[in-house]
Amino acid sequence: MNPQRFPLGYLALLALLLIAPALVYPVLIMKVLCFAVFACAFNLLLGYTGLLSFGHAAFLGGAAYLTAHALKVWALPTLAGLALGTLGAAALGWVMGSLAIRRQGIYFAMSTLALAQLVFFLLLKSEFTGGEDGLQGVPRGSVLGFDLSSDTHLYYLVLAVAAGAFWLIHRTIHSPFGQILKAIRENEARAVSLGYDVDRYKLLAFVLSAAVSGLAGALKTLVFSFATLSDAHWHTSGEVVLMTLLGGVGTVFGPVAGAAVIVTLQNELADKVGSLVTVIMGFIFAACVLAFRRGLVGEAIALFRRMIGEKVQ
Amino acid sequence: MNEIFGVPLPALLGQLTLGLVNGSFYAMLSLGLAVIFGMLHIINFSHGACYMMGAMFTWMALEYLGLGYWWALLLVPLGVAVVGIVLERLLLRRLYRFDYLYALLLTFGLALMIEGGFRQVFGVAGQPYAIPEALGGAFDLGFMMLPRYRAWVIAVSLTVCLFTWFVIEKTRLGAYLRAATENPRLTQAFGINVPLMVMLTYGFGVGLAGLAGVLAAPTAQVGPLMGSNLIIVVFAVVVIGGMGSILGSVLTGLGLGVVEGLTKVFYPEASAVVVFVIMAVVLWFRPAGLFGKEA
Numbered sequence: 001m002n003p004q005r006f007p008l009g010y011l012a013l014l015a016l017l018l019i020a021p022a023l024v025y026p027v028l029i030m031k032v033l034c035f036a037v038f039a040c041a042f043n044l045l046l047g048y049t050g051l052l053s054f055g056h057a058a059f060l061g062g063a064a065y066l067t068a069h070a071l072k073v074w075a076l077p078t079l080a081g082l083a084l085g086t087l088g089a090a091a092l093g094w095v096m097g098s099l100a101i102r103r104q105g106i107y108f109a110m111s112t113l114a115l116a117q118l119v120f121f122l123l124l125k126s127e128f129t130g131g132e133d134g135l136q137g138v139p140r141g142s143v144l145g146f147d148l149s150s151d152t153h154l155y156y157l158v159l160a161v162a163a164g165a166f167w168l169i170h171r172t173i174h175s176p177f178g179q180i181l182k183a184i185r186e187n188e189a190r191a192v193s194l195g196y197d198v199d200r201y202k203l204l205a206f207v208l209s210a211a212v213s214g215l216a217g218a219l220k221t222l223v224f225s226f227a228t229l230s231d232a233h234w235h236t237s238g239e240v241v242l243m244t245l246l247g248g249v250g251t252v253f254g255p256v257a258g259a260a261v262i263v264t265l266q267n268e269l270a271d272k273v274g275s276l277v278t279v280i281m282g283f284i285f286a287a288c289v290l291a292f293r294r295g296l297v298g299e300a301i302a303l304f305r306r307m308i309g310e311k312v313q
Numbered sequence: 314m315n316e317i318f319g320v321p322l323p324a325l326l327g328q329l330t331l332g333l334v335n336g337s338f339y340a341m342l343s344l345g346l347a348v349i350f351g352m353l354h355i356i357n358f359s360h361g362a363c364y365m366m367g368a369m370f371t372w373m374a375l376e377y378l379g380l381g382y383w384w385a386l387l388l389v390p391l392g393v394a395v396v397g398i399v400l401e402r403l404l405l406r407r408l409y410r411f412d413y414l415y416a417l418l419l420t421f422g423l424a425l426m427i428e429g430g431f432r433q434v435f436g437v438a439g440q441p442y443a444i445p446e447a448l449g450g451a452f453d454l455g456f457m458m459l460p461r462y463r464a465w466v467i468a469v470s471l472t473v474c475l476f477t478w479f480v481i482e483k484t485r486l487g488a489y490l491r492a493a494t495e496n497p498r499l500t501q502a503f504g505i506n507v508p509l510m511v512m513l514t515y516g517f518g519v520g521l522a523g524l525a526g527v528l529a530a531p532t533a534q535v536g537p538l539m540g541s542n543l544i545i546v547v548f549a550v551v552v553i554g555g556m557g558s559i560l561g562s563v564l565t566g567l568g569l570g571v572v573e574g575l576t577k578v579f580y581p582e583a584s585a586v587v588v589f590v591i592m593a594v595v596l597w598f599r600p601a602g603l604f605g606k607e608a
Contacts, residue, residue, distance in 0.1 A: 052414050099593050103552065103600055105413060106417065109414075109417060110548040114545055114552060117545045117546075118590065121589075241418065241421075275432040276433050278429030279425070282422040282424070282425030282429060283426060286419055290408070
C-alpha cells in the first residue's frame with residue numbers, strides 16, 4: 001500500500017475513535033482497544049519476527065494482577081499502576097523469553113504455552129491474587145485531575161495510551177531493528193551469517209511484545225475494575241492468536257480488525273449460545289487457516305493491489 | 314524401616330504407583346505426538362481432545378449402548394483413530410505445503426471445536442466410570458497393597474509403547490515409515506504409498522491418545538475438560554524429552570510421572586508445576602532436550 005496514504009487512514013480512524021463514545025457503549029470500545037493493543041503486540045512477534053508464542057496470556061494476566069494489586073492494596077496513582085504492570089510484564093517476558101528462544105519452531109510454541117501455564121498456576125496459588133475469585137473492586141483513580149470513574153474520561157485515557165502503544169509498535173516495525181526482525185523471520189540462518197546476534201534480537205522483540213501486552217492487561221484492569229484468572233488462561237493465549245490470524249498476520253491494521261471482530265462477536269454471543277462460543281471460535285480458527293490465510297486486512301490489501309493492477313506476490 | 318524422610322512407606326509407594334499411572338498416560342500421549350511429528354512434521358494440538366474423546370466414548374458406550382470396558386478397550390481407540398483419519402484427509406492434508414504453524418493452528422481450532430461441542434452436550438461436570446470387575450481390588454505385595462487397576466494401566470501402556478518401538482525400529486513396515494520420514498519423495502518413487510502411510514500414522518497417533526483415554530476413564534472423572542490441561546503438561550514432557558527418539562519419549566513420560574508423584578508426597582503445593590519447572594531447567598541447561606537432536 002502506498003505509504004503516503006497511510007497518515008490519512010490513521011487520522012480517519014483516530015477521528016472515528018474520538019467520536020465513537022457518542023455512538024457505541026464506551027466500555028465495549030475500550031475492551032476492543034485493550035485487545036487491539038494486545039494483538040498488535042502479539043503480531044510483533046508472530047507477524048514480524050516469525051515466532052509463534054502460545055503463552056501471551058501470562059503477560060496480559062500477570063500485568064492485570066500486578067496493576068490491580070498496586071492500585072487496590074498499595075493505592076498507587078493510576079499511571080504508576082499502569083507503568084508497574086507494564087514493567088512487570090516486561091520482566092516476566094525477559095525470563096520466559098530467555099528460556100523459550102533456546103528452542104525454535106514448534107518447540108518454541110510448546111515451551112511458551114507450558115511456561116504460561118506455570119505462571120497461571122502461580123497466580124492461582126499466590127495469596128495476593130485472591131485465588132479463584134480474582135481481585136475485585138480495583139479503584140480507577142484519577143489522572144491530571146480527571147476522575148476516571150466516569151467511563152468517558154477513562155475512554156480518552158485508554159484511547160491515548162492505546163494510540164501511543166500502536167505508534168510504538170508501528171515505529172518498531174519500520175525501524176532498522178524491525179527490518180532485522182523481518183530478516184530473522186524470512187531466513188534465520190542468513191541473518192546469523194550476516195553477523196546479527198539473532199538471539200538478542202529475538203529476546204528484545206519478545207520483551208517488547210510482553211511489555212505492550214502487559215500494558216494492555218493493565219488497561220483492561222482499569223476498564224473492568226478487576227483482574228481474573230481467565231486473563232492468564234491458555235484460552236486467552238489462543239484468542240490473541242485467533243485475533244491476529246483473522247485480521248491478518250504481519251499487517252499493521254490486521255490485529256486491530258481481528259480484535260474488533262472477535263470481541264464484538266463474543267460480546268454478542270456470550271449470553272445467547274453458551275459454550276458454543278468455543279465451537280464458533282474453533283470454527284473461525286479452522287476457516288482462517290484453511291481458506292483465509294492472509295486474514296481480513298491481508299485479503300483487503302491483496303484485493304486493492306489487484307484493483308490498481310499491481311502484481312500480487 | 315517404615316518411613317522415608319518422615320513419610321510412611323505405604324503412602325510413598327502409593328504415590329509412586331499413581332505417578333507411574335500418570336506417567337503411562339504422558340508416555341502414550343507424547344509417543345503419539347512424536348510419531349505424528351516424525352511423519353507429518355506437525356504438532357497435533359488436538360491430541361488432548363482425542364484423549365478426552367477416548368474417555369467420553371468409553372463412558373458413552375456404556376451409557377447408551379451397554380458396551381462395557383473390554384469392548385471399549387477394543388473399539389474406542391479405533392473410533393478415535395477413524396475420527397482422526399477423517400480430519401487428516403479432509404482438512405489437515407491441505408496444509409502440508411504451508412508453514413508448520415498453520416497445521417498447529419488448525420489442530421488448535423479443532424481442539425476448541427471438539428471440546429466446546431462435548432461441553433455443550435454433556436456440560437462440564439465429570440461422570441464416574443466404574444473399574445471393571447476383573448481389575449478391581451488389589452494385589453498384596455507384602456510391603457504394600459497395589460491396586461490391580463494401576464498395575465493394569467502401567468502394564469498395558471508399557472506393552473503398547475514397546476510394541477510401537479518394535480514395529481518402527483525392527484519391522485519392514487517400520488523401515489518404510491522411517492524412510493518416508495527421511496525422504497518422502499524418494500520413498501514414493503520406490504513405489505511406497507506415502508500419503509497412505511501419513512494417514513495411517515496420524516490415525517495410529519490419535520488412536521494411542523484414544524486408548525490412553527479409555528485407560529484413564531476409570532481413574533478420573535470423565536468430562537470434556539480432562540484433555541486440555543493434560544495436553545499442556547504433555548507438551549512440556551515433549552519439550553523435556555525431545556521428539557527424536559521413541560524410547561526417549563516413553564522414558565521421559567514415565568519418569569516425569571514418577572517425579573510428579575513424589576512431589577505430591579514431599580511438597581504437595583508444587584506438584585502441579587513441577588513438570589514445568591523441570592522444563593525450564595532443561596531449557597536452560599540442555600536446550601535440545603534430554604533425548605533430542607537440535608531442532
